[in-house]
Amino acid sequence: MPVREDIFWVTCPQCGENFYCENELRHGSIKLMCPKCHHRFFASESPKIVG
Amino acid sequence: MSKDLHAYLAAFGEEDSEDVIHVSREVDPRGFDVSSVLQHLEDRGDQRVVRFEKALDLNGRPTSFTLVYNLFVTRELCARAIGFSSASAKMPLSLEFSRRETNNIEPEIMGPRHAPVKEVVLTGNAVDIGVVPMFRYHEQDSGHYLTMVAVMKDRDEGFYDVSFCKNMYVDPRKLTVSLQRKLHKHLLNILEKNEERNEETPVALILGHHPALYLAAGALTTFGNDDYETIGGFLEEPLRLTPSETLGTDFLVPADADMIVEGLIPPHSAEIQNPFGEFSRYYQPQVAVPFMRVTAITFRKNCIVQGIFPGHAGHFNLGSIPKEGSLYREIKRVFPGVQAVHLPHSGVGRYSCYVSIKKRREEDGKLVGVVPHVHANQLQFVVVVDDDVDVFNEQDVIWAAVTRARFDEDINFLKGMPRSDRVIIDATVPLNEPFPRKAVVPREALEGCVLEDWISPKPRG
Numbered sequence: 384m385p386v387r388e389d390i391f392w393v394t395c396p397q398c399g400e401n402f403y404c405e406n407e408l409r410h411g412s413i414k415l416m417c418p419k420c421h422h423r424f425f426a427s428e429s430p431k432i433v434g
Numbered sequence: 435m436s437k438d439l440h441a442y443l444a445a446f447g448e449e450d451s452e453d454v455i456h457v458s459r460e461v462d463p464r465g466f467d468v469s470s471v472l473q474h475l476e477d478r479g480d481q482r483v484v485r486f487e488k489a490l491d492l493n494g495r496p497t498s499f500t501l502v503y504n505l506f507v508t509r510e511l512c513a514r515a516i517g518f519s520s521a522s523a524k525m526p527l528s529l530e531f532s533r534r535e536t537n538n539i540e541p542e543i544m545g546p547r548h549a550p551v552k553e554v555v556l557t558g559n560a561v562d563i564g565v566v567p568m569f570r571y572h573e574q575d576s577g578h579y580l581t582m583v584a585v586m587k588d589r590d591e592g593f594y595d596v597s598f599c600k601n602m603y604v605d606p607r608k609l610t611v612s613l614q615r616k617l618h619k620h621l622l623n624i625l626e627k628n629e630e631r632n633e634e635t636p637v638a639l640i641l642g643h644h645p646a647l648y649l650a651a652g653a654l655t656t657f658g659n660d661d662y663e664t665i666g667g668f669l670e671e672p673l674r675l676t677p678s679e680t681l682g683t684d685f686l687v688p689a690d691a692d693m694i695v696e697g698l699i700p701p702h703s704a705e706i707q708n709p710f711g712e713f714s715r716y717y718q719p720q721v722a723v724p725f726m727r728v729t730a731i732t733f734r735k736n737c738i739v740q741g742i743f744p745g746h747a748g749h750f751n752l753g754s755i756p757k758e759g760s761l762y763r764e765i766k767r768v769f770p771g772v773q774a775v776h777l778p779h780s781g782v783g784r785y786s787c788y789v790s791i792k793k794r795r796e797e798d799g800k801l802v803g804v805v806p807h808v809h810a811n812q813l814q815f816v817v818v819v820d821d822d823v824d825v826f827n828e829q830d831v832i833w834a835a836v837t838r839a840r841f842d843e844d845i846n847f848l849k850g851m852p853r854s855d856r857v858i859i860d861a862t863v864p865l866n867e868p869f870p871r872k873a874v875v876p877r878e879a880l881e882g883c884v885l886e887d888w889i890s891p892k893p894r895g
């Protein structure tokens with residue numbers, strides 16, 4: 384599966400949008416950005432992480 | 435007159451204006467106006483070039499810019515872009531691409547005073563990327579993007595590399611630069627060499643030019659090749675270059691572009707980008723990529739901003755056509771009986787490959803199937819068929835696979851490859867055992883039958 388990526392799913396703590404990120408962002412120092420409300424947050428702040 | 439997008443589009447007006455749709459209603463590319471229109475057209479099977487004559491910029495203000503889409507949506511349009519016969523848009527087109535890849539023509543340098551792309555120059559405090567139309571195409575795209583090509587110059591050897599690269603808006607003077615290790619090896623090489631010296635990397639985005647420039651940018655050239663020369667080969671004339679505004683006079687940009695965005699990438703910079711609906715038709719995951727500080731925007735007064743609908747036919751053709759010619763050459767080196775190579779849209783122009791051969795030995799189908807995997811690392815799935823099968827007709831290929839392959843023997847795997855094993859299906863007829871014969875209408879009967887002598891023309895409208 385060429386599109387099988389090393390990813391994890393997160394949930395935006397502000398609006399609840401679910402999206403996925405490359406694994407390198409899971410414990411990184413850079414904040415994620417919700418594609419829906421553009422809230423910036425660390426992966427550790429996500430109410431749910433899958434993957 | 436040098437080749438540019440304006441002359442290219444004007445030719446449609448003279449010869450076949452019905453092949454271009456003019457959308458006069460104002461579109462807001464920040465929303466989904468552009469992608470909605472393009473999706474509807476695709477659903478109807480309408481593959482015409484689309485011009486959006488009135489577009490809002492990223493700040494929501496009316497602009498004088500025109501947007502143009504669908505310039506690569508059919509193989510015939512890709513043939514037209516390089517001045518090749520649209521009647522030969524299958525394998526001959528791919529082979530012509532392969533020929534042009536090695537047909538480098540040295541560029542010409544002209545002063546900025548007469549360079550069309552310098553008609554409007556924004557530098558210093560006037561720089562605001564918000565004056566440019568930027569796009570959201572898919573529901574979960576994380577922001578507004580530009581999706582054409584970027585150029586960098588190798589400081590050590592002086593060559594230019596031009597590759598497809600998307601850019602997401604961050605602020606009025608900051609864009610991401612989508613350098614994915616898998617997809618932009620050449621640009622990334624240049625960036626990483628500069629980063630080793632802790633130096634900034636100059637970069638210029640080319641947002642509108644003759645479509646041959648973009649087809650050349652997809653060519654499978656080696657690192658160290660001067661892509662401005664390759665573009666000349668595709669244009670069949672020297673690409674005209676002019677000094678940049680802010681990246682030094684020795685950093686040259688295409689003079690006949692519609693718009694150039696110049697900038698500097700700080701060493702080891704990182705900014706969040708994605709999700710973005712990509713060529714795979716899936717969202718690319720969020721990832722950290724470098725960013726550029728925008729230092730200048732230059733454009734024509736009647737600027738046309740060119741776009742590609744990501745994950746749709748034009749995007750697939752940009753991936754497939756250059757590879758088909760290259761793979762044909764590679765297979766031909768070891769197997770002269772190769773007839774045709776095609777990377778179909780069902781495999782997004784990158785993941786699957788159909789090869790037809792004149793089979794001479796029983797093992798030919800299996801051995802030939804290995805070669806594409808060696809030379810195109812995105813490929814997942816190769817089907818090898820006999821030369822009575824048209825690899826550009828997917829129904830024909832699948833028919834061959836389900837009627838000729840013995841699934842217990844003829845599906846083979848390259849094991850232990852990244853992400854997944856790779857597949858080779860040998861769908862050729864076995865040579866050394868009885869096999870049914872394909873039913874066909876006799877050639878003589880077909881050639882002797884002039885259809886118009888038998889049926890009335892279909893009424894128009």
